[in-house]
Amino acid sequence: MHILVVNDDGPPSQQSSPYIHSLISTLQKAGHKVSVVLPHTQRSWIAKAHLVGHNIRPTYFRPGTLHKDDGVTSETPLPLDSDIEEWILVDSTPASCVQIGLYHYFQSRGPVDLVVSGPNYGRNTTAVFSLSSGTLGGALEAAVCNHKAIALSYAFFDRNHDPDIIKGASDLSVKLIEHLYKIWDPKVSLYSVNVPLVEGVGERKVLWTQMLQNAWSSGSCFQEIAVPEEEDQGPKEAEAEIRSAEARGTETENEHIRYTHKHFKWAPRFNDVYESVKKSQPGNDGWAVQEKYTSVTPLVANFMHVSGYEGEIRL
Structure with a gap:
């Protein structure tokens, strides 16, 4: 499978993007062809935005050691005959990464079968997080470009980036990505997946969920x-x-x-x-992650209208 990977946290960094290298490495070990376009810096909370009036300039990233911040960025790409791995960084948003990855690079590698946006540094459960999420935004952009897409987020419970726990999350994520691709429901535009960063996550439940509808209820953010x-x-x-x-x-x-x-x-x-989440009934994405289960939420890429309103409005 040819998979385009984007994210909203930028290139590998123990401070701001600690999971991306692990997922890409695990996808490659599973035999997938992986192409990578990432924002050149942190772009969280930006949803499905594009930077209008901003000319995008790519740079080129050569990943280093797993779990270390020793990758190298270059202003120019490597020669065609180089066998060194190279990712593309753009000074824009996750949605723009999708557009550029789908239509302006990688044609020689064949059509993209699936876009994976993430894994996000933190959960993207409930409407409040998801509607602002650059990770969801990247997957939504792929969906409106008629591509299958998965938004993947790793829900941490502390900030200890244990390599074994990250590996367990990446192993489960790759299995789940492959499974969802095989059983893809044509009614689904994208799947939002939240994997808890806990020991033995591969042995814990993976649940279908609905997105919890919630709101910022206590004032300004x-x-x-x-x-x-x-x-x-x-x-x-x-x-x-x-x-x-x-x-x-x-x-x-x-x-x-x-x-x-x-x-x-x-x-x-x-x-x-x-x-x-505490006040909600079981079955939603926030509840599942709080219980340390993996949550899979099928979504449609639109703002769904409220039924029952038809005809002319007379003022």
Whole structure:
């Protein structure tokens, strides 16, 4: 199978993208042809966006040692006769990675059979996370390009990147990717898969789930900050701070200060998600991952209309 892999966390990094290299290596060992286009930096929470008016410039990444940050980026690609593995990085979004990967590279490798977006650094369960997810955004872009797509996320419960646990998640993910491709329901545009990073995940249940409909219910997801004297925090550093809060099951610090002129930073309220999961009935994606089961949610790539509204609107 020829698989295009994209993500929203960027190239391998123990800080911001610790799972991508493991999945690609496991897919290759399983005999799949893997082509890779990734954002050149962290692009989480960006959904299915494209950067209008922005000219995209690719660079070229040669992966290093598994679980080490020793890959090399180059401004120019390797010669055609080189047997060194090389991925493409673009200064854009996961959805743009899909477009560029499907239509502008890899034609000599044959048609792409499946797009895998991920594995995301963290869960993408429930509507609140999924509607903002760049991982889901990449898979949705593939779906509206008439390609089968899987959005894959690894749900961590602490930030210990144990290589054996990551390997177990990647082994299960590859088996599940192969299974879903074989049984693909033509009514399904994409599957959202959440794999918990726990020991022995391959022996735990894999469940069909529905997406839990929830909302940000306790106020703004932006934190007011003092007008900074220095440059904005970089995307990698900002995402690391958010993931640390997610691992604790708390929000980032939220000290509101009154200013006439205010600055803000993204500080999502994870408690809203966790509380909605606690109050929900079994069977949804958030509940499954909380129970440390793997969740598989079949999705359609549209905003489904509400039935029962027909005819002319008279004002």
